[in-house]
């Protein structure tokens with residue numbers, strides 16, 4: 001059955017992905033099921049999206065209610081779910097004002113535009129420069145791609161937006177060397193995701209904040225992957241006690257609905273005037289009802305406490321695996337955003353895990369990334385480890 005669907009899909013979709021050969025059909029908790037009824041333990045969560053797991057009843061009920069009430073209004077009017085979501089988002093992030101988008105990429109676009117507009121308004125300088133980081137990932141649109149630190153993603157699409165330079169992550173000196181008179185912002189992920197699960201060091205986080213204060217640059221944190229509870233704080237920067245001027249969110253923000261956000265301090269946000277930015281769908285009542293419900297469920301289900309309880313167990317188990325297998329180089333990560341770096345490509349390992357009912361995702365060719373739903377329990381960690389070890393033993397890696 002699946003084979004026929006997959007053949008059909010390959011005819012119909014543009015060839016931008018090499019997909020794994022499963023057709024997923026439904027989900028419950030931390031498990032997914034394909035159209036043939038096979039069950040998978042999901043340690044990918046739709047790329048760090050389904051924080052609350054699949055088919056959360058309260059979440060689904062809230063959306064069903066909103067469907068029957070009002071799906072969309074445009075941003076020419078106000079709507080209650082958006083106001084509630086904005087209230088909860090600003091409270092959780094410590095920012096003053098927010099703009100809801102349809103994706104993480106668009107949140108980055110908005111953040112870049114806001115930084116440039118702020119600088120333009122304050123100093124009358126266009127052409128301002130942004131410092132981003134090597135191996136960062138911020139999205140695939142022309143703007144977001146321009147600040148994405150992987151050359152191979154950018155190369156074919158040049159010229160991108162100008163005025164972007166790349167520093168070495170966790171190397172403050174390399175950031176310092178790139179600062180110019182017209183540098184308006186430093187953009188970085190507090191924990192790099194796609195680039196291979198690299199957490200920032202405390203010194204680096206504090207250091208970039210200091211540089212931004214000294215040189216009147218804006219600090220932009222991309223919390224699209226590492227935010228929304230994944231590190232055990234609502235946003236990863238809170239773990240470091242370092243506050244940005246602008247921040248972005250998406251992925252788990254909607255827990256399955258396409259919604260992102262960028263938010264800023266008052267003084268920065270007020271650089272925007274009517275007409276500077278907009279979106280038709282962004283922040284519509286359907287997606288913001290989801291955002292609002294997600295924040296409520298984080299509280300009622302004490303998700304942050306749970307992440308802090310369960311994540312040391314995942315770390316411990318991954319550390320054990322590193323000790324056991326020579327093909328694994330290192331374990332990195334914070335909270336439920338962890339990774340194993342291998343000395344070999346991980347594609348085959350991931351494919352074999354899938355065959356045994358475990359969904360894992362990579363982050364670069366040699367890295368397996370563990371970004372499960374935030375509701376996982378010890379038994380799920382054990383189940384994952386058992387399958388992973390089976391696969392490693394099978395392929396004769398030690």
Ligand SMILES: *Cc1c(COP(=O)(O)O)cnc(C)c1O
Pocket residue numbers: 103104105106108137138139140189193194222223224225226250251260
């Ligand atoms: C996924 C991701 C993006 C892009 O978000 P989309 O919703 O895919 O547009 C940007 N930044 C980071 C850190 C991400 O992980």
